Amino acid sequence: AMDTDLSSQDRKDLDKFIKFFALKTVQVIVQARLGEKICTRSSSSPTGSDWFNLAIKDIPEVTHEAKKALAGQLPAVGRSMCVEISLKTSEGDSMELEIWCLEMNEKCDKEIKVSYTVYNRLSLLLKSLLAITRVTPAYRLSRKQGHEYVILYRIYFGEVQLSGLGEGFQTVRVGTVGTPVGTITLSCAYRINLAFMSTRQFERTPPIMGIIIDHFVDRPYPSSSPMHPCNYRAGEDNGAVYPSVEDSQEVCTTSFSTSPPSQCVFTVTKAHFQTPPPVVTDTLKVPVMGLAFSHQLSSSRLSYQPAALGVGSADVGYPVLFAGGLNAAHPHQLIGAGKEGGVPPVPSQPAHGTQADQDRMCTPLDGVHYSAATPSSSEDTETVSNSSEGKCGSPHDLLETIFIRKVGAFVNKPINQVTMANLDIPFAMFAPKNVELEDNDPMVNPPESPETESPLQGSLHSEGSSGSSTGNTHDDFVMIDFKPAFSKDDILPMDLGTFYREFQNPPQLSSLSIDIGAQSMAEDLDSLPEKLAVHEKNVKEFDAFVETLQ
Amino acid sequence: SRCCAPSSAAPAMNCRAEVLEVSVEGRQVEEAMLAVLHTILLHRSTGKFHYKKEGTYSIGTVGTQDVDCDFIDFAYVRVSSEELDRALRKAVGEFKDALRGSGSDGMGQISLEFYQKKKSRWPFSDECIPWELWTIKVNVVNLANEQERQICREKVGEKLCEKIINIVEVMNRHEYLPKMPTQSEVDNVFDTSLKDVQPYLYKISYQITDSLGTSVTTTMRRLIKDTLAL
Numbered sequence: 001a002m003d004t005d006l007s008s009q010d011r012k013d014l015d016k017f018i019k020f021f022a023l024k025t026v027q028v029i030v031q032a033r034l035g036e037k038i039c040t041r042s043s044s045s046p047t048g049s050d051w052f053n054l055a056i057k058d059i060p061e062v063t064h065e066a067k068k069a070l071a072g073q074l075p076a077v078g079r080s081m082c083v084e085i086s087l088k089t090s091e092g093d094s095m096e097l098e099i100w101c102l103e104m105n106e107k108c109d110k111e112i113k114v115s116y117t118v119y120n121r122l123s124l125l126l127k128s129l130l131a132i133t134r135v136t137p138a139y140r141l142s143r144k145q146g147h148e149y150v151i152l153y154r155i156y157f158g159e160v161q162l163s164g165l166g167e168g169f170q171t172v173r174v175g176t177v178g179t180p181v182g183t184i185t186l187s188c189a190y191r192i193n194l195a196f197m198s199t200r201q202f203e204r205t206p207p208i209m210g211i212i213i214d215h216f217v218d219r220p221y222p223s224s225s226p227m228h229p230c231n232y233r234a235g236e237d238n239g240a241v242y243p244s245v246e247d248s249q250e251v252c253t254t255s256f257s258t259s260p261p262s263q264c265v266f267t268v269t270k271a272h273f274q275t276p277p278p279v280v281t282d283t284l285k286v287p288v289m290g291l292a293f294s295h296q297l298s299s300s301r302l303s304y305q306p307a308a309l310g311v312g313s314a315d316v317g318y319p320v321l322f323a324g325g326l327n328a329a330h331p332h333q334l335i336g337a338g339k340e341g342g343v344p345p346v347p348s349q350p351a352h353g354t355q356a357d358q359d360r361m362c363t364p365l366d367g368v369h370y371s372a373a374t375p376s377s378s379e380d381t382e383t384v385s386n387s388s389e390g391k392c393g394s395p396h397d398l399l400e401t402i403f404i405r406k407v408g409a410f411v412n413k414p415i416n417q418v419t420m421a422n423l424d425i426p427f428a429m430f431a432p433k434n435v436e437l438e439d440n441d442p443m444v445n446p447p448e449s450p451e452t453e454s455p456l457q458g459s460l461h462s463e464g465s466s467g468s469s470t471g472n473t474h475d476d477f478v479m480i481d482f483k484p485a486f487s488k489d490d491i492l493p494m495d496l497g498t499f500y501r502e503f504q505n506p507p508q509l510s511s512l513s514i515d516i517g518a519q520s521m522a523e524d525l526d527s528l529p530e531k532l533a534v535h536e537k538n539v540k541e542f543d544a545f546v547e548t549l550q
Numbered sequence: 551s552r553c554c555a556p557s558s559a560a561p562a563m564n565c566r567a568e569v570l571e572v573s574v575e576g577r578q579v580e581e582a583m584l585a586v587l588h589t590i591l592l593h594r595s596t597g598k599f600h601y602k603k604e605g606t607y608s609i610g611t612v613g614t615q616d617v618d619c620d621f622i623d624f625a626y627v628r629v630s631s632e633e634l635d636r637a638l639r640k641a642v643g644e645f646k647d648a649l650r651g652s653g654s655d656g657m658g659q660i661s662l663e664f665y666q667k668k669k670s671r672w673p674f675s676d677e678c679i680p681w682e683l684w685t686i687k688v689n690v691v692n693l694a695n696e697q698e699r700q701i702c703r704e705k706v707g708e709k710l711c712e713k714i715i716n717i718v719e720v721m722n723r724h725e726y727l728p729k730m731p732t733q734s735e736v737d738n739v740f741d742t743s744l745k746d747v748q749p750y751l752y753k754i755s756y757q758i759t760d761s762l763g764t765s766v767t768t769t770m771r772r773l774i775k776d777t778l779a780l
Contacts, residue, residue, distance in 0.1 A: 037616035038614070038616050038627075039613070039616065042597070042610070042613040044598040044600075054612055055612065127592050127614075128721060131592060131714050131718055132715065136711075175722035
């Protein structure tokens, strides 16, 4: 009976608003727990794809999880959408921190205009959510995650369960919006019993070699609870894996009318909106998940199978996406191009855990995967948000870009690596070295130095205990039991010793290679007459220039 | 609809007024003020309106970004608009300087007023009718040592969290907001001078309490591009 007052168009609109409001709510919450600062741009021209006139990016994986939880339903009385935020330590202990609840109660506001007032109030509520997500205790914890704990999220639909929050939890109300079919309420219940988890416990460990390394000992967490790490990069590059992309392409074009009574011309069209490529930024902070990523690469099950790794392979589960996302989002972590003079290579062997553990982590379909989010430098703008845009051009573009910019780091390698990246295989640079390609390239194999891959490639493929299926290792001699006094190898296998091993045999600088030197000298001499001719032509300009100097 | 009494000198009778109080160390004043003002303006800004024929309009998109405080254990979200940020920083900077100035015992308040313009016929000038007034009372404390400062960082951070929650509570009441204007009226309701976002018309002013306890009023009027007032 209560629905008869609402026109069917209004009802449809309202349902759509509520659905997308729920999805955006989840995005805001999860993004606020990634551990990084969020930044989106204002745009004066409506793009038609920004729901509620707010620039909130959609992390595909998160949308996917939310839709899975909702299963086509909408929040209703007794059926609430909950986002549970929890913390999991490196020892495997976990603790619920917050439950965000999107609920519907029976109090209806029949008079309210759906397409106008409800819409605008939902927009206001999202803004409140943006503000409130930064003031609960879990925010500060999530900004410091990565070393000893990660923040996970779980979405469920149905009855709210607050028992995991411990005694004395507090509630904060974000806001309410009345609609003709009920009142939407958004609130957060959060644990206050964090005494033993004071943030002091999670200070960063001192950086090694000038670079802050975020590492996380991987422990698969119990597969019973479908938790997900808040770090979104898992899904960002592989929009194809999530068929839900269709829905998120529904654009919301709202026009409002000022002629009384205020009406809204509201059209929803399915459109293929372009997501701009992510901004490549110069962040220094090294690895998101350098550790786990290398596990996957060095584990033979996932390595170098272009089909498995390629975009569009629907069978590939989270770990690979996650690797893919990493690659694109922070390619420089993989090539080790850091500003602080040398970056420890990604480790070649699993830190801990048995092979069985590794299996679980790599199993695609149990829905379990995780990564540690890295707090990034405070100058970052538009890193997180932009780089989470669906498919964003090919990761290769980014790889190439990065290589060119960072050419100083590995003087010998850039061209080859760019070439490799041009191959239409993700992570081509880490693929088994194509010997033909490299043999002919004097920059890769200057005669004097041993045939070797780049230090980074070498480290990824080097022995360790991973039984890598890749090509050559570079060890001329193997350093056994090098335990530098101050490295800890229980938490951080990627330690000084490994670094030392990997970088023992750097390839020659090309400019020091005699062949190169000779070649370019010859070329230079040949081109001299031409150059002189050109300069002759411009002699007047030169003279004028000299005049100005006098 | 609610009418505000036509006076720009003092809060009108039906103008909603909210007061927040904070005690901060001198170097925290700016960040604390910006956090509060930006949070309010986040809720009181929309995307740019684009009017089309037949009285319909579409709304641009508002971006947001996280801001970390340097002197307070606190972070907040603001609208992504450099112009707006600059305007607020300018006002807050002046307030901070005034607080530090001689004759001040470290107490003052900064006010953010949202108003509508009501056009009057010549020879009367337009009226500014406030509909919401936020007052932030500030008490500057002096701390003796580093340990106290560290505690202050955390405490002020917690206090600001409470303020944000208070602000959100007020916003959620969905009380009076100016009606959405027609194209000809939009400048009477919104500040349309910014290129990327559109806050409701607002002005910021502040008062410093000098050591004698009297109020020294310094009003800083915000310049509006097409202002017709006064």
